[in-house]
Amino acid sequence: MSRPDERAAWADEALDAxxxxxxxxxxxxxxxxxxxxxxxxxxxxxxxxxxxxxxxxHVLIEQRFETPLADIVQTWKSATAHVINKRENRKGRLWRREYFERFMRSEEQLSNTVTYIENNPVAARLCERPEDWRFSSASWRRMER
Structure with a gap:
């Protein structure tokens, strides 16, 4: 049986492809x-x-006000699935039930994770620079300047 990190890496590779x-x-x-x-x-x-x-x-958050992560993720999935399914004239589940989570244990891990997330479209060859990807925090920060 594979470890959670191995499954997450496999899933990332398949999705990026x-x-x-x-x-x-x-x-x-x-x-x-x-x-x-x-x-x-x-x-x-x-x-x-x-x-x-x-x-x-990919999402990296700092939890606040004791809201459980599962509740936060469920809210995102439910709200978006409802609107997208209606827009696409489709029914059924949009998101997988599970999600991968990791606890950030250091500033270095946090920084590396932000870099990984924001570079995901570049790694998938969807754009040349992270800030070129419209639906990301890298792009959002560029727009705020």
Whole structure:
């Protein structure tokens, strides 16, 4: 049986290669997900980094106010699935039930994770620079300047 980190690495590789449903490749759907992530930022969590890819999403948050991570993720999944399914005239589950989580144990790990998330579109050859990817914290920071 594989360890959780091995499964997460395998999943990342498969998703970065473009395997899976590509509903988030549509700009309107990616925008729905990004708006959902930003909606409760500063209320139930603080967004540190995010990236909405064509087949998956990476999010790094600091939890606040004792809201369980499972509740936060469920809110994102439920809200976005409802809107995207309606928009796409489809039914059924949009997201997988599980998600991968990691606890940040140092500033170095936090920094490396932000870099990994924001470089995901570059690694997948979707853009040349992290800030060129519209649905990410790298792009968001560039727009705020």
């Amino acid at each position: 473009g395997h899976g449903c590509r509903l988030l490749a549509k700009m309107a759907n990616a925008e729905i997900v990004q708006k959902s992530l930003l909606h409760d930022d500063g209320e139930h969590y603080a967004l540190a980094a995010w990236c909405v890819m064509p087949t998956h999403v």
